[in-house]
Amino acid sequence: MVRDDAASAGPMRAGPGGHPGVPGQVGGEHPVLGALEDALGQASANAHRLAGALSRPVSLVRVGRKRRRAPRVELPATPDGRVMACGVYSQGQCVTMDVDHSDALRVARTERDGFAWLGLFEPSYDQLAAIAQEYGLDKLAVEDAVTGGQRPKLEQYENHLFVVLKTASYVAHTEVTDTSEVVTTGEIMIFLGEDFVVTVRHGQHGEMTRLRGRLEAAPEMLRHGPTSVLHAICDSVVDNYVDTVEKIQVDVDQIEAGVFRRDQIPSTESAYQLKRELLELKHAVQPLAGPLRTLTTDGPRLVDAAMRRYFRDVADHLEQVSERIEHFDELLSSVLQATLTQVTIAQNEDMRRISAWVAIAAVPTALAGIYGMNFEHMPELRQTWGYPAVLAVMATACLFLYRSFKRNGWL
Numbered sequence: 001m002v003r004d005d006a007a008s009a010g011p012m013r014a015g016p017g018g019h020p021g022v023p024g025q026v027g028g029e030h031p032v033l034g035a036l037e038d039a040l041g042q043a044s045a046n047a048h049r050l051a052g053a054l055s056r057p058v059s060l061v062r063v064g065r066k067r068r069r070a071p072r073v074e075l076p077a078t079p080d081g082r083v084m085a086c087g088v089y090s091q092g093q094c095v096t097m098d099v100d101h102s103d104a105l106r107v108a109r110t111e112r113d114g115f116a117w118l119g120l121f122e123p124s125y126d127q128l129a130a131i132a133q134e135y136g137l138d139k140l141a142v143e144d145a146v147t148g149g150q151r152p153k154l155e156q157y158e159n160h161l162f163v164v165l166k167t168a169s170y171v172a173h174t175e176v177t178d179t180s181e182v183v184t185t186g187e188i189m190i191f192l193g194e195d196f197v198v199t200v201r202h203g204q205h206g207e208m209t210r211l212r213g214r215l216e217a218a219p220e221m222l223r224h225g226p227t228s229v230l231h232a233i234c235d236s237v238v239d240n241y242v243d244t245v246e247k248i249q250v251d252v253d254q255i256e257a258g259v260f261r262r263d264q265i266p267s268t269e270s271a272y273q274l275k276r277e278l279l280e281l282k283h284a285v286q287p288l289a290g291p292l293r294t295l296t297t298d299g300p301r302l303v304d305a306a307m308r309r310y311f312r313d314v315a316d317h318l319e320q321v322s323e324r325i326e327h328f329d330e331l332l333s334s335v336l337q338a339t340l341t342q343v344t345i346a347q348n349e350d351m352r353r354i355s356a357w358v359a360i361a362a363v364p365t366a367l368a369g370i371y372g373m374n375f376e377h378m379p380e381l382r383q384t385w386g387y388p389a390v391l392a393v394m395a396t397a398c399l400f401l402y403r404s405f406k407r408n409g410w411l
Contacts, residue, residue: 084119084201084208092219101131108195115226116196119208123200135198137191138162145189145200152284154291156300160193163230163291165237166284169205170247176255178269182277183244185284188237190230192302197226199233211236227304234292234314241285241321245328248278252328252335259338268339275332282325288318356405363401364394 086104087097090111099107104116120128125146132142141162144150155162167186176182186203199208211232215221221228255271292315294300296308367390405411 082121084121085212086116086118087212088114088116089222090114092221092223094216102134105134105196113223113225114195115193117212117226117229118196118198119212120198120200122202128200131198135191135193135196136160137198141189141191145191148187148202150187150189152288152291154294160191160196161230161300161302163190163192164188165190165234165288167203167205167237168241168244168281168284170244176251176270176274178273180270180273180277182248182251182274183281185280188233190233192226192230194226194302197229199229205240208233224304224307226302227307230295230303231307231310231314234311238288238314238317238321241281242317244281245321245324248274248281248328249324252331256331256335259335259342268336268343271332271336271339275329275336278325278328278332282329285318285325286322289315289322292318352410356401356410359405360398360401363397367394 083101085097086099086101088095088099088104088107088111090108091113095111095114096104096107101116101118104118108114108116118131120131123131123146125143128137128142128146129139131137132139136159138157138160141155141157144162144164150164152166153164165188167188169184169186171181171184173180173182184203184205186201186205188202189200191198191200201208215228215232221232224231251274255274258267258270292311295303295311296315299305299308371390402411
């Protein structure tokens with residue numbers, strides 16, 4: 001350091017004219033050297049700040065209040081583990097869009113009633129763990145969000161809620177067979193905090209872009225903060241349930257009508273397959289009633305109380321869907337039972353026909369067997385009209401039996 005070198009050079013002396021600043025001055029520091037030392041210290045501090053800035057991810061978003069909305073960038077088709085979208089919202093308006101998740105949270109906390117909305121598609125554990133560390137997400141909830149396969153539920157943690165929803169979509173097909181796929185399901189996990197919403201989507205449906213656009217077009221709803229996002233997602237998922245059961249209604253009606261058609265053999269495979277697909281939808285719909293009941297009655301502190309009536313409307317729609325699914329399930333059970341009954345009746349009719357023809361064939365068989373034993377003392381054995389008489393008796397007996405079975409419905 002300059003100061004140490006000056007000290008080692010010996011005592012300072014006054015220069016010509018008594019001015020300080022030359023070697024040999026006694027007492028005090030040299031003003032020029034002090035200024036030089038301050039300048040070097042400031043330069044060193046600036047260098048450290050620059051190095052720290054270069055080590056962080058570069059972001060074009062200024063931290064602070066942003067009055068002008070940034071242009072929205074449409075993302076391409078997203079592969080696994082990608083960030084679908086990340087935006088900041090305040091007072092019902094989009095402040096900025098498609099920013100880094102760290103910058104989004106900082107910007108949201110500088111805005112009035114601001115929150116960040118981060119959307120992910122099938123992230124890896126490392127990707128979500130890095131986000132969870134900044135947003136303060138629970139580790140167990142993060143594991144559930146990455147692995148998937150969860151039942152619809154709502155869990156409350158210290159600084160956020162964790163909500164799991166099952167999405168459902170109808171698979172188009174011409175007819176239901178024993179291998180048809182009628183319903184496909186996915187998952188949406190939601191981390192809801194005071195100033196953030198993180199959504200994790202699994203499956204090829206339940207896409208969030210249109211939902212985000214609809215919510216941005218309704219600023220009066222968006223003003224309710226993260227709760228408005230949770231409501232919009234729940235409402236969208238339940239609306240998809242309604243659309244799915246409407247399309248399943250067509251399949252149920254076709255199978256029900258086919259049971260009593262006489263021009264074809266009723267099939268138990270199609271009814272059983274539709275019942276299995278309906279069971280998958282039932283597992284997605286019915287467990288959601290509990291979380292919605294919590295959102296409408298208990299009211300977690302992170303949920304805006306003004307949004308409870310909207311959640312009640314979603315709960316009513318969910319109850320209607322559940323009732324229709326129960327109705328379909330009972331109807332398919334009846335259809336399956338009726339199909340089995342129809343098959344049993346058809347088998348009984350076949351057995352009666354077979355039995356009737358066997359009875360008719362038994363008469364000539366018995367007479368021919370008796371007269372074919374070649375005994376000497378047989379009735380009319382030596383008569384010329386004996387053979388035609390036996391044939392007449394056979395024909396008369398068979399005709400009598402045929403008319404009797406026909407009259408009783410066996411033939």
